[in-house]
Amino acid sequence: MTTETNSKGYRLPPWFKVKAPGGKNYVELRNLLRDSELHTVCEEAKCPNIGDCWDRRAATFMILGDICTRACRYCAVTSGKPLGLDLGEPDRLARTVERLGLKYVVITSVNRDDLPDRGAFVLLNVS
Numbered sequence: 001m002t003t004e005t006n007s008k009g010y011r012l013p014p015w016f017k018v019k020a021p022g023g024k025n026y027v028e029l030r031n032l033l034r035d036s037e038l039h040t041v042c043e044e045a046k047c048p049n050i051g052d053c054w055d056r057r058a059a060t061f062m063i064l065g066d067i068c069t070r071a072c073r074y075c076a077v078t079s080g081k082p083l084g085l086d087l088g089e090p091d092r093l094a095r096t097v098e099r100l101g102l103k104y105v106v107i108t109s110v111n112r113d114d115l116p117d118r119g120a121f122v123l124l125n126v127s
């Protein structure tokens with residue numbers, strides 16, 4: 001088993017080094033998400049595993065926009081005042097999941113404290 005060393009000379013196990021984003025599946029997924037105007041917590045939270053996960057076609061979708069009304073200090077998701085509610089997002093997400101041929105998906109959301117029902121309404125809007 002080979003080992004890497006960090007900047008201080010400490011030995012690190014091989015699995016500690018993450019794959020750089022840019023593989024075929026990564027690029028395909030990124031382009032599809034751009035075209036579909038969808039968000040993932042993978043990108044918004046700057047997850048270091050994105051190169052590996054997306055290359056294995058694993059992603060965590062993030063709904064209700066990309067701006068969170070809370071500002072947890074440990075989280076890299078943008079916080080602030082969201083700009084409205086995108087009622088087409090659930091359908092675009094469903095179509096994208098179908099195009100990707102996924103058997104199951106993981107979906108999370110930003111907090112929407114600006115909405116009376118915190119955004120639950122949008123989930124009832126899937127056709």
Ligand code: SF4
Binds near residue numbers: 041042048049051060
């Ligand atoms: S699926 Fe989870 S672990 Fe993988 S890149 Fe996305 S947020 Fe990170």
